[in-house]
Amino acid sequence: MAAPQLDPEHAVIVTGACGRLGRRLVRALHRRTRVIAVDHRDFPRRPADVEHHTVDLASKRMREVFKRPGVGALVHLGVVHDPHAQKERHHAWNVLALKRLLESVEQYGVRKVVLLSSANVYGPRPDNPQLLNEDAPLLAAGRFSGIRDLVELDLATQSFFWRSPDTETVILRPTHILGTVRNAPSNYLRLKRVPTLLGFDPMVQVIHQDDVVRAILLALVPGRRGIFNLAGPPPVALSRAIALLGRKAMPVPHALAGAALERMFRWRVTSFPAPELDYIRYVCMVDDSRARTVLDYAPAHDLFSTLSAVDDERWV
């Protein structure tokens, strides 16, 4: 696929640039356009032509970054998600940071905003259609309060989309991102024995981290706006995914798994909160035909290479 045409004069602000996905995005982006990386962490081994600001996204100093000349786009990856952190604080910070960022976007006339949301905001439910489209309600927070932040960010960005027609707003909702990233699905598949729920074998979708990066580049092309689901290779049964990866599944009855996980989470033995079990119990898959037609997106990685990317540590 041809590389998307970006305006080299304009700078792209990438928040959360020092996360594993952020660094990959910056590496893919910095040869095509000017990149301003923003994170509260430092950026070791950063490409020489990338400028980096170590700053709290919710702080006033963040505003200064927008005053840099020629800021044309904002890619917001800097959503803090720590399952063990105090929920209220981290909710307030995430919502406040987005609010401040969007205020700056409006004030400085930034033309493009890309939010990386997630297909998980739809929520795994027994009565889900097999493939959800972008109009489906975001019901995940009903059963799993840990995802409330992301749902709220998604909704806030949607209302910004309608409020500010001068800015091209894009919301990307990828399915489970796999790769060297440290997110729940990758960590789950990295387990030596992968626990599953006895008698449940939902279909799942996965997407390679580099396919997400490419989708973000495609979303930055001028003229593109809207909400897009992103999926990788065709769906596969969870048991089959685990088998393809050469792991052993460990089926556990649901009641037992729920009780055990709740205790383990409280004792901080695991980073998986108990309500997340629903993601390996019910279906939560998306129809990405809109991204395929409007963004011209197509995944480059097949199922096997997407799955095996969780064991890929070359870039770390």
Added chain:
Amino acid sequence: MDPKTALVRIGDRGAPGGGLLSRIVHGARHAAEEVGQRLLGPDFDDRVRVLSERYRTVRDPFGFDPEMARRAAAVSAFFHRVYFRTEVFGIEHVPEGRVLLVANHSGQIPIDAAIIGAAMFFDANPPRVMRALVDKWTATLPFVSAFFNRVGQVVGVPENARRLLEMGELLLVFPEGTRGVVKPFSRRYQLEEFGLGFMRIAIETATPIVPVAVIGAEEQYVSLGNVRWAARALNFPVFPLVPQVFVPGGQLPLPTKYRLHFGEPMRFHGDPDDDDTIIADKVWLVRQSIQHLLARGLAARRSVFF
């Protein structure tokens, strides 16, 4: 000696020219193969191959697994060919490509869906996989949900029905819903109210509707009525009073003879979002044609069991 080795040894000696025991084992195995062959039909493997081929090319996001479906078909063959001895009429009316089968629902336990599925697999040419919409709460049941996924049954929401039809699948619906399954013996072969959703989807996706009358299922369990207080106490949708379950062996359905009558395909046009009254008129036509098929089939049948 562990049992595995023992079996292997008997099997090894099963070669011709062995002793008396080996000849018995050999004969038994041969007989089993023959019964299996007769039950499944000589073209069973060909039919499985046709379907596996199709699902290798058509991407199925619902998790249909041809290997699991093959095993399920082998089990249903027993009920289809031996237990209920299904007679199938007019299956050639089922057109190629997307099609909606609309049938009467009955029998306290919905075996009718499995038998229609078996007929589409064993008696239709070329064989088809029947997809049906199952109740949402089955998705919360362990094993059941995984099994339904693999044999091609999907959760009953309109989006799924639309997607299946757009994939060119054969979809079975029971517009009577649970009301049909649980109706008492005294109301057998009288259709309940039909839901309207299937007609809207058929119009929207330009899908032909094939009416199907299932005869025989309505007598498999004799229900005297619904025990409301028991249903309420157990939090079931219904609690049918079926005396036969107290007789040893009566838990199985009565071995009635199933007869499936497929009608001519019906095509409907118009606006899928029309008022309920307009849609209801079209639904009425389908309901009438099923009722006619039932009446004709009942008049022609000599006995419930033969």
